[in-house]
Amino acid sequence: MKLRETYIGKILLTIKSLATGLRVTLREFFTRKITEHYPENRKTLHIAERHRAMLCMPHDEEGNNKCIACGLCSMACPNGTISIVTKSVTDEETGKSKKVLVEYNYDLGACMFCQLCVNACPKGAIEFSNSFENAVFDRSKLIIKLNK
Numbered sequence: 761m762k763l764r765e766t767y768i769g770k771i772l773l774t775i776k777s778l779a780t781g782l783r784v785t786l787r788e789f790f791t792r793k794i795t796e797h798y799p800e801n802r803k804t805l806h807i808a809e810r811h812r813a814m815l816c817m818p819h820d821e822e823g824n825n826k827c828i829a830c831g832l833c834s835m836a837c838p839n840g841t842i843s844i845v846t847k848s849v850t851d852e853e854t855g856k857s858k859k860v861l862v863e864y865n866y867d868l869g870a871c872m873f874c875q876l877c878v879n880a881c882p883k884g885a886i887e888f889s890n891s892f893e894n895a896v897f898d899r900s901k902l903i904i905k906l907n908k
């Protein structure tokens with residue numbers, strides 16, 4: 761009869777297995793912890809600049825944006841996340857009719873963060889921000905008007 765099949769052998773195997781488990785536990789106990797204690801660490805949390813959390817439309821100090829209402833971003837979007845309302849006005853300088861942006865609506869709940877819209881924009885009018893705390897209880901609140 762082999763030792764491991766005896767009563768004493770089984771006790772020794774159990775102790776060995778227990779010691780193996782405890783060795784792992786002890787090793788992890790002294791290993792530096794990398795778990796993020798969110799939201800307690802909200803102030804010190806590092807989010808990478810390139811993280812795509814939500815689309816935004818930067819505005820200058822006067823509240824103007826670079827959008828020319830061309831609609832290329834909306835056309836590039838694979839799932840209709842962007843909807844644009846435009847109107848035609850007469851350009852004061854040229855006297856010609858031109859489209860201007862009235863409303864730029866972005867559905868954060870539908871966005872796949874693929875960035876195709878940003879790449880399609882010829883004016884650099886939209887970009888991704890890394891502001892990720894966007895949880896809401898009502899999906900309709902995820903439809904955001906990006907232009908002021």
Ligand code: SF4
Binds near residue numbers: 839841870871
């Ligand atoms: S990131 Fe992709 S899914 Fe989101 S709005 Fe842009 S094109 Fe559409």
Ligand code: SF4
Binds near residue numbers: 828831880883
């Ligand atoms: S955000 Fe860019 S691509 Fe989209 S309508 Fe405005 S200028 Fe055109």
